[in-house]
Amino acid sequence: MTYFYIDTSSSYLYSGIVKDGKVLAEIKQDFNKELSKYTVSEIEKLFKESNLKPIDIDKIIVVAGPGSFTGIRIGMTFAKIFAWSYSIDITTITSLEAMQASINSKKVLVPLIDARRGYVYAGVYKNGKVLLKDQYIELLKLEDFLNNLGEDYFYITNDKKFTYENKFGYNPDILNITMMYKDNKAINPHLVEPIYLKLTEAEENLGSMIYDN
Amino acid sequence: MIIKLELSNEDYIKELEEKFSDIFLNNSIKSDFKNNPYTNYLIYLIDDKIVGFLNYYFMYDRMEIVNFNVLDYFQNRHIGSSLLNKLMEEAQEKDVNNITLEVRVDNEKAIYLYEKYGFKKVNIRNNYYRGVDGYLMVKEFNKNRDIYILGIESSCDETSFSIVRNGIEEIATVISSQIDIHKQYGGVVPEIASRAHIKNITYVLEECLSIANMKMENITAIAVCFGPGLIGSLLVGVTVAKTLAFLYNKPLIPVHHISGHIYANNLVKRLEFPLIALVISGGHTELILMEKDYSFKKLGGTFDDAVGECYDKVGRVLGVEYPAGPIIDKMASIGNPSYELPIPLNDDSYNFSFSGLKSAIINLVHNEEQRGNVINKEDLACSFQNIVIEILTKKTMKALKDYNIHNLILAGGVSANIGIRNKFKELCEENNINYIFPSIKYSTDNGAMIAASGYYAYLDNRLSDLTINAESIVELK
Incomplete structure (x- = not known):
């Protein structure tokens, strides 16, 4: 089986092609504000490097968020069109799932993304099992939850804003992520959508729920 | 050796006129060059002496053989076919649609040669050669001349895909408008627009291809509005275009939004300039x-x-x-x-x-x-x-x-x-x-106008590689 992985939920392009338990080609590069400019051309290089054609892919795993709204849509658009074009199975995972799958530890893991104004996107995991579902949560509430666990835990974050001592940096292990989530149920490409975990400000102000993510 | 005759080759012109004096008796080659911008002469040289020539017109997308002759002494030495080969090469290079010629119905040898090169008799010209009929023969260069452009527009609150043939004929257009979503906010909310675009894209694309009864493989090139507009919205369309260009190995044409609006008129009637x-x-x-x-x-x-x-x-x-x-x-x-x-x-x-x-x-x-x-x-x-x-x-x-x-x-x-x-x-x-x-339905944003504009950009070779980016503010050039 051949898997294509893509995550553009930050300013990094994380993408790779995994075949028979090996990473054939991957990229982990910070493109800053130019992520949209280079994503497709860099993926073209991955295929050249791995000597595969897009049609050789059996399943696409795309990170659906949370993270940079604009960033997510780049990888998500690519993945949707890719899956739709060649009728390739596609499944989504969250950026927090990708983070926790990249750390090899038996401890409680807390992938963490800053969402500003005292809020974060976070989930709590242990051995790949979910202790607290991925969500948009007030940091203080999250800390409460963790303190009540009665176990050691480690944050996963690259954000320098978080100065915790018990933290791992995030460097995606594309092989591990793929292996952990490869059997996720395939979704109709039409229905694949980013996970924002948060309404837009306009929607919040209006108090209406157009998107019930 | 075959060369193309030029007005400056005075010696060759003189030699050609003398050797084929029956043809050039009343037609000077010099005046032909001066008066007819379409005329061309191929001459076949042996030891720097002319032994045959082929005079043809090259008019935009077609060619016409006007005169074609080889000296009697040098016949049956493949000089005629060499000259025809040279012409075919040039026709391919210039991407012409067809080559036409007239030949006497009794010139069996010539007809045989032309047929060998794929010319077909399409008509008889009565009394074309002073009492003798002539065949009109045509060689068609069988190419799919139709150019189908897929146009993608997502610069504001409409997700639209369209397929347009040859810049003028709309084959299919699908527009998904978000107007009802934005109405409640009194205007377009950029983040909501972007979210709706990504929700819609594959549905709209699929419907467009299905109305056109086409597959992505049949599309000649992909045109996308890259700006100006809402950056988050533009990015969805631009990424779709780049992804399709990559997956199907199609040329990618960036189209300016204003240029799209202008060419919406081309779908009503071909623009006349200035x-x-x-x-x-x-x-x-x-x-x-x-x-x-x-x-x-x-x-x-x-x-x-x-x-x-x-x-x-x-x-x-x-x-x-x-x-x-x-x-x-x-x-x-x-x-x-x-x-x-x-x-x-x-x-x-x-x-x-x-x-x-x-x-x-x-x-x-x-x-x-x-x-x-x-x-x-x-x-x-x-x-x-x-x-x-x-x-x-x-x-x-x-x-x-x-x-x-x-x-x-x-x-x-x-x-x-x-x-x-x-x-x-x-x-x-x-x-x-x-x-x-523009027709009322195309006065607002739509993929058809991007495809129509994209067609002329394509003809003008304004293509882009996969690193084209969306731009919220960009001048029309």
């Missing part, structure tokens, strides 16, 4: 001069609000829901221009300014309310629209006159305004100006 385009929409108010396809010279634009933006803002004052343009247009048609408003930037330039007009209306309404007067909304709408029409027509008609141009096109969402259309129609007819207005 022309003046008045682009009026929620984001643009521009006068553009075009000498030919894909040549844009901006004569002027707005210093502040776009005309459509002004309609929306005045709409808020009048308590009209977004988008206000069509409603104000309707109100204006039943109102009287009883309110006095200033004509903004009423000068000799081709520029516009609408923020002053908007402020004047806000002040007027405020003052009337202070005095306890009730505003007649229809009258105010009419007064406002009359001013807009006056300034738009004045500057546009001036540009047409100053540049001595007889073709006008309107473009952009506001060009759907009936009041504006009617006034332009009247003035154009008075002044003998040809005009095209």
Whole structure:
């Protein structure tokens, strides 16, 4: 089986092609504000490097968020069109799932993304099992939850804003992520959508729920 | 050796005229060169002496063999076929549609040779050769000449895909409008627009291909609006285009939004040049001069609000829901221009300014309310629209006159305004100006206009690699 992985939920392009338990080609590069400019051309290089054609892919795993709204849509658009074009199975995972799958530890893991104004996107995991579902949560509430666990835990974050001592940096292990989530149920490409975990400000102000993510 | 004869090769010209004097008795090669821009001569040289020649016309997308002869002594030495080979090579290179020729019906040897090269008899020309009939023979270069452009538009609140054949014929268009979503916010909310685009893309693309009964493989090239517009929205369309270009190995054509609006008219009628385009929409108010396809010279634009933006803002004052343009247009048609408003930037330039007009209306309404007067909304709408029409027509008609141009096109969402259309129609007819207005369904954003524009960009070789990016602000070039 051949898997294509893509995550553009930050300013990094994380993408790779995994075949028979090996990473054939991957990229982990910070493109800053130019992520949209280079994503497709860099993926073209991955295929050249791995000597595969897009049609050789059996399943696409795309990170659906949370993270940079604009960033997510780049990888998500690519993945949707890719899956739709060649009728390739596609499944989504969250950026927090990708983070926790990249750390090899038996401890409680807390992938963490800053969402500003005292809020974060976070989930709590242990051995790949979910202790607290991925969500948009007030940091203080999250800390409460963790303190009540009665176990050691480690944050996963690259954000320098978080100065915790018990933290791992995030460097995606594309092989591990793929292996952990490869059997996720395939979704109709039409229905694949980013996970924002948060309404837009306009929607919040209006108090209406157009998107019930 | 075969060479192409040039006017400067005086010795060869003289030699050719002498050796084939029966052909050139009354036709000097020099005058042919001077009078006929399409003529070409291939000459076959052995030891620098001419032994045969082929005279043909190359006219845009076709060729015609006019004269073809080899000296008797050198016949049956493949000199004729070598000359024909050379011509075929050139025909391929120039990408012509066909080559035609006439031949005497009794010239069996020549007919045999032509048929060997794929020429077919298509007609008999009676008495073509002083008593002898001639065959008209044609060699068609069987290519799929039709160019299908997939156009993608996502610069604001419409997700649209369209397929257009040869820049003029719309095959399929699907527009998914988010207007009902944004209505409740009184305008387009960028993040919500982006979210709706990504939700829609595969549905809209699939429906478009299905209406056209085509597959991505049948598409010649992919055109996408890359700006200006809302960056988050543009990015979805641009990423779709790049992904499709990569997956199906298709050329990628970046199209400027304004150029798209201009070429929406090409779907009504082929543009005639030179022309003046008045682009009026929620984001643009521009006068553009075009000498030919894909040549844009901006004569002027707005210093502040776009005309459509002004309609929306005045709409808020009048308590009209977004988008206000069509409603104000309707109100204006039943109102009287009883309110006095200033004509903004009423000068000799081709520029516009609408923020002053908007402020004047806000002040007027405020003052009337202070005095306890009730505003007649229809009258105010009419007064406002009359001013807009006056300034738009004045500057546009001036540009047409100053540049001595007889073709006008309107473009952009506001060009759907009936009041504006009617006034332009009247003035154009008075002044003998040809005009095209986009069909109402294509005056707003759509993929068809991007595909139509993309076709001419494609012909102009304005292609991009996979690193093209969306741009929220970008000049039309």
